Amino acid sequence: MSDMQIVNVELPERSYPIYIGKGLLDNAELLRSHVKGKQVAIVTNDTIAPLYLDKVKAAFSGYTLNQIILPDGEVHKTMGTASLIFDQLLQNRHNRSTTLIALGGGVVGDITGFTAACYQRGVNFIQLPTTLLAQVDSSVGGKTGVNHPMGKNMIGAFYQPQAVIADTATLDSLPQRELASGFAEVLKYGLIADSEFLEWIEKNHSAVLAKDPDALTYAIRKSCENKASVVAQDERESGLRAILNLGHTFGHAIETFTGYREWLHGEAVAVGMVMAADMSCRLGWITSKHAQLVRNLVEKSGLPSIPPANLLPEHFMELMAVDKKVLDGRLRLVLLKKLGEAVINSDFSSSALNETLAAGDLLCRQNTST
Amino acid sequence: MSDMQIVNVELPERSYPIYIGKGLLDNAELLRSHVKGKQVAIVTNDTIAPLYLDKVKAAFSGYTLNQIILPDGEVHKTMGTASLIFDQLLQNRHNRSTTLIALGGGVVGDITGFTAACYQRGVNFIQLPTTLLAQVDSSVGGKTGVNHPMGKNMIGAFYQPQAVIADTATLDSLPQRELASGFAEVLKYGLIADSEFLEWIEKNHSAVLAKDPDALTYAIRKSCENKASVVAQDERESGLRAILNLGHTFGHAIETFTGYREWLHGEAVAVGMVMAADMSCRLGWITSKHAQLVRNLVEKSGLPSIPPANLLPEHFMELMAVDKKVLDGRLRLVLLKKLGEAVINSDFSSSALNETLAAGDLLCRQNTST
Numbered sequence: 001m002s003d004m005q006i007v008n009v010e011l012p013e014r015s016y017p018i019y020i021g022k023g024l025l026d027n028a029e030l031l032r033s034h035v036k037g038k039q040v041a042i043v044t045n046d047t048i049a050p051l052y053l054d055k056v057k058a059a060f061s062g063y064t065l066n067q068i069i070l071p072d073g074e075v076h077k078t079m080g081t082a083s084l085i086f087d088q089l090l091q092n093r094h095n096r097s098t099t100l101i102a103l104g105g106g107v108v109g110d111i112t113g114f115t116a117a118c119y120q121r122g123v124n125f126i127q128l129p130t131t132l133l134a135q136v137d138s139s140v141g142g143k144t145g146v147n148h149p150m151g152k153n154m155i156g157a158f159y160q161p162q163a164v165i166a167d168t169a170t171l172d173s174l175p176q177r178e179l180a181s182g183f184a185e186v187l188k189y190g191l192i193a194d195s196e197f198l199e200w201i202e203k204n205h206s207a208v209l210a211k212d213p214d215a216l217t218y219a220i221r222k223s224c225e226n227k228a229s230v231v232a233q234d235e236r237e238s239g240l241r242a243i244l245n246l247g248h249t250f251g252h253a254i255e256t257f258t259g260y261r262e263w264l265h266g267e268a269v270a271v272g273m274v275m276a277a278d279m280s281c282r283l284g285w286i287t288s289k290h291a292q293l294v295r296n297l298v299e300k301s302g303l304p305s306i307p308p309a310n311l312l313p314e315h316f317m318e319l320m321a322v323d324k325k326v327l328d329g330r331l332r333l334v335l336l337k338k339l340g341e342a343v344i345n346s347d348f349s350s351s352a353l354n355e356t357l358a359a360g361d362l363l364c365r366q367n368t369s370t
Numbered sequence: 371m372s373d374m375q376i377v378n379v380e381l382p383e384r385s386y387p388i389y390i391g392k393g394l395l396d397n398a399e400l401l402r403s404h405v406k407g408k409q410v411a412i413v414t415n416d417t418i419a420p421l422y423l424d425k426v427k428a429a430f431s432g433y434t435l436n437q438i439i440l441p442d443g444e445v446h447k448t449m450g451t452a453s454l455i456f457d458q459l460l461q462n463r464h465n466r467s468t469t470l471i472a473l474g475g476g477v478v479g480d481i482t483g484f485t486a487a488c489y490q491r492g493v494n495f496i497q498l499p500t501t502l503l504a505q506v507d508s509s510v511g512g513k514t515g516v517n518h519p520m521g522k523n524m525i526g527a528f529y530q531p532q533a534v535i536a537d538t539a540t541l542d543s544l545p546q547r548e549l550a551s552g553f554a555e556v557l558k559y560g561l562i563a564d565s566e567f568l569e570w571i572e573k574n575h576s577a578v579l580a581k582d583p584d585a586l587t588y589a590i591r592k593s594c595e596n597k598a599s600v601v602a603q604d605e606r607e608s609g610l611r612a613i614l615n616l617g618h619t620f621g622h623a624i625e626t627f628t629g630y631r632e633w634l635h636g637e638a639v640a641v642g643m644v645m646a647a648d649m650s651c652r653l654g655w656i657t658s659k660h661a662q663l664v665r666n667l668v669e670k671s672g673l674p675s676i677p678p679a680n681l682l683p684e685h686f687m688e689l690m691a692v693d694k695k696v697l698d699g700r701l702r703l704v705l706l707k708k709l710g711e712a713v714i715n716s717d718f719s720s721s722a723l724n725e726t727l728a729a730g731d732l733l734c735r736q737n738t739s740t
Contacts, residue, residue: 079456083449090520093692118488121515121526122606145491150460156491157527236492322463 005217007224009140009160010232017163018140018224020217024167025052025128028059034126034163037097039064041089043112044103045072048130051173056103056128066092070108074260077107077147079155085115099124099162105131105178106138106265110153113144117159127161130170132182132216133266136189136223139164141231141244147260151322152252158236166224168216176209180302181266183209184247186219187297188273189226192243195340197222202293205301243342246334247272250307253319257311263304270303279356280336283348290339313357375587377594379510379530380602387533388510388594390587394537395422395498398429404496404533407467409434411459413482414473415442418500421543426473426498436462440478444630447477447517449525455485469494469532475501475548476508476635480523483514487529497531500540502552502586503636506559506593509534511601511614517630521692522622528606536594538586546579550672551636553579554617556589557667558643559596562613565710567592572663575671613712616704617642620677623689627681633674640673649726650706653718660709683727 004021024030040063044053049069057065068088070076089098102112102125109127116125127139145156171179186208190198200222201208207215227244234241250272254263274295281291298305307316320331332346333353374391394400410433414423419439427435438458440446459468472482472495479497486495497509515526541549556578560568570592571578577585597614604611620642624633644665651661668675677686690701702716703723 079449079453086449086518086525087520090518090524090692118515118525118527120524121513121528143491145488148456148460150457154460154490155456155488157488158491322460 005221007221007228009228011160011235014160016160018166018228019163020135020166020168020220020224022168022213022217024165025055025170030165031056031059031126031128034165035060035063035099035101036124036162037095037099039094039098040101041066041068041092041094041098042101042103043068043070043085043108043115045070045105045108047072048104048108052103052128052130052170056101066094070111072107074107074147074255074265077111077260079146079148082111082115082118082146085111086119089115089119094119094123096120096123099126101126101128102139102161103128103130104134105129106134109134109139110144110156111146113142113159113161114146114156116161117144117157122159124162125159127164129164129166131174132171132179132220133185134182135166135168135171135220136182137185137227139166140224140227142235150256151319152255152260154322166220168213168220171211171216176302178264178266179209179211181264181270183219183301184266184270184273184298184303186223187301188244188246188269189223191273191277191294191336191339192246192334192342193226193230193340194222195338197226198340202297205297209301239344242332242344243334246336246342247274247276249320249331249333250275250316253316254307254311256319257315258308262308267304270298270301271305271307274298274305275307275356276333276335278359279333279348279352282352282355283335286336286338290336293339313354316357375591377591377598379598381530381605384530386530388536388598389533390505390536390538390590390594392538392583392587394535395425395540400535401426401429401496401498404535405430405433405469405471406494406532407465407469409464409468410471411436411438411462411464411468412471412473413438413440413455413478413485415440415475415478417442418474418478422473422498422500422540426471436464440481442477444477444517444625444635447481447630449516449518452481452485452488452516455481456489459485459489464489464493466490466493469496471496471498472509472531473498473500475499475504479504479509480514480526481516483512483529483531484516484526486531487514487527492529494532495529497534499534499536501544502541502549502590503555504552505536505538505541505590506552507555507597509536510594510597512605520626521689522625522630524692536590538583538590541581541586546672548634548636549579549581551634551640553589553671554636554640554643554668554673556593557671558614558616558639559593561643561647561664561706561709562616562704562712563596563600563710564592565708567596568710572667575667579671609714612702612714613704616706616712617644617646619690619701619703620645620686623686624677624681626689627685628678632678637674640668640671641675641677644668644675645677645726646703646705648729649703649718649722652722652725653705656706656708660706663709683724686727 007018129139142160145153148154247269251268254268277291277294330346377388470486499509512530515523518524621638624638647661647664700716
């Protein structure tokens with residue numbers, strides 16, 4: 001086991017640790033240390049269960065333990081699945097002192113967190129993220145929820161886990177496409193808030209994507225530090241926290257349009273970030289060289305950089321109009337003031353947005369099209 | 371309009387007012403003062419809508435307004451109904467700055483509060499309670515939720531409204547049976563925490579039940595003050611707040627057993643309080659005279675004092691085992707140390723509980739049966 005790194009998420013009411021390291025799921029003492037009662041329910045999916053469920057169960061011998069194995073996939077992140085979890089918890093007499101354990105990627109984490117938030121008006125939960133996306137983003141910061149046919153994460157809660165335990169060894173079994181999807185969020189932190197980290201990413205993206213242990217641990221730690229810092233300043237997204245959604249408004253439109261089936265979240269976000277950079281360039285905020293750098297990094301990471309061909313500008317506008325970031329009828333977008341600094345803006349020229357949506361190649365040629 | 375009374379609920383994060391008075395729904399300025407954005411969605415039911423919906427809508431002319439009219443009844447306080455509200459909010463493009471307005475009794479308030487807590491991870495809401503039960507209890511304190519076939523309020527959130535506006539004029543249209551049901555909760559505050567108020571109730575219960583305006587306003591204010599004081603000390607029910615559940619563990623078993631159809635909440639709680647008093651007497655904590663006083667007050671208020679004949683002790687035990695107050699396998703009950711002082715206890719002799727459940731007449735004859 002390599003050295004364990006700890007990032008603390010400091011919140012007004014309560015702080016909690018993120019542990020990052022190789023082999024942490026074998027550390028039964030660590031797993032048990034964040035469970036208060038004698039009941040646990042492990043929620044996982046049918047891809048992850050055969051790989052790691054026994055390991056986690058072994059840590060809780062002597063506890064009242066139930067396992068809830070969901071079908072894998074974002075398409076199952078619904079109120080219906082949440083209801084199935086509630087049924088299981090009630091049938092097995094889980095009480096207010098139970099702890100839910102989310103073992104899996106972002107879907108498992110989001111839905112488990114949401115059911116923990118609502119079950120008997122709130123019980124404890126722990127995140128054991130097994131994808132890069134979950135380890136750097138969705139397991140950290142307390143956003144939980146499920147999708148609605150009309151929009152992603154439309155039903156949910158801000159609800160913080162007792163701890164996040166990110167075992168990088170679980171990434172060994174992660175398909176390359178999903179690793180790249182998670183890497184989109186790593187890239188995001190560099191773009192929105194950390195130009196030094198962005199430079200590190202430019203030099204080390206191949207090492208991370210090749211699962212070099214040190215590069216991976218560093219990328220996860222820096223990502224979590226950046227996210228923890230933003231969340232500590234604005235837990236409930238009354239302002240600053242929205243910068244974490246760089247690329248997400250465009251990305252959610254892509255995911256909703258394709259029914260959460262074809263595109264991975266990070267893939268949609270990657271396109272969204274390229275679009276946000278393109279639009280920031282059209283607004284004259286970043287240079288076309290920098291917009292191109294974003295696109296190149298996305299493409300070199302094996303991520304898509306253009307939206308689906310049949311997703312027309314009018315579809316985008318329609319889908320983005322129900323985004324949670326819409327405020328009193330005005331669409332707010334996260335854009336780039338420069339590389340390493342995002343802003344939330346609802347004051348943009350609509351022509352810049354229209355041009356970005358209409359652009360076939362998403363390669364802003366500065367000062368020619370605006 | 372009689373004088374408006376204000377009770378403040380003081381919470382660590384945020385305080386909010388409860389307004390009590392006759393004709394408050396006609397005070398458009400008051401209603402508007404607690405809405406921040408330009409969107410409102412009024413959630414009500416098909417009994418209340420014909421009576422007061424137009425009045426509330428009139429206060430919000432110029433706002434984007436939607437109305438969601440639910441079928442009346444506790445049987446509709448389900449995740450399915452919550453989903454219908456989410457659908458409506460999304461279809462009508464309600465965003466994060468919307469305000470949900472709960473116009474109705476406890477069911478409307480609980481489900482509206484829960485949907486407000488979960489819609490886009492939390493939007494503002496206002497309670498306009500139109501039953502005595504809602505005005506003295508369910509609209510105050512932030513407990514929101516829906517029922518599950520296996521138990522009442524099993525899915526929910528602690529989520530506080532921006533304000534509670536209790537118009538006592540709405541009680542004019544309230545059936546006497548429902549008034550009595552609400553009165554059970556008024557009586558509860560006297561029993562658990564306020565012997566002075568209990569004495570007032572002994573003298574004035576007829577006036578309250580005859581809808582004497584002054585008696586009604588006083589009873590509501592004292593109830594809200596008692597509840598606000600308990601909630602301020604323990605918002606999330608880690609301890610003290612559970613005393614508000616006097617009679618509720620027995621009562622919930624009755625409601626679940628009868629499918630939320632035959633019994634009103636306050637009726638079930640009334641029986642539960644008589645059972646709790648009976649058990650407290652069998653434990654030797656209160657005198658049989660006091661247990662009898664509780665039963666007499668319940669009966670004089672037109673409330674039932676014995677559980678359904680076909681609800682056997684073993685059914686009670688089964689149903690109470692999934693109660694939210696079960697902690698690590700031990701049932702906790704709210705019992706009376708004396709009149710005006712409740713305690714939460716999991717350490718009782720099981721024979722006292724068995725005797726109470728088995729007792730046909732629920733009239734503890736002190737020191738003869740234990």
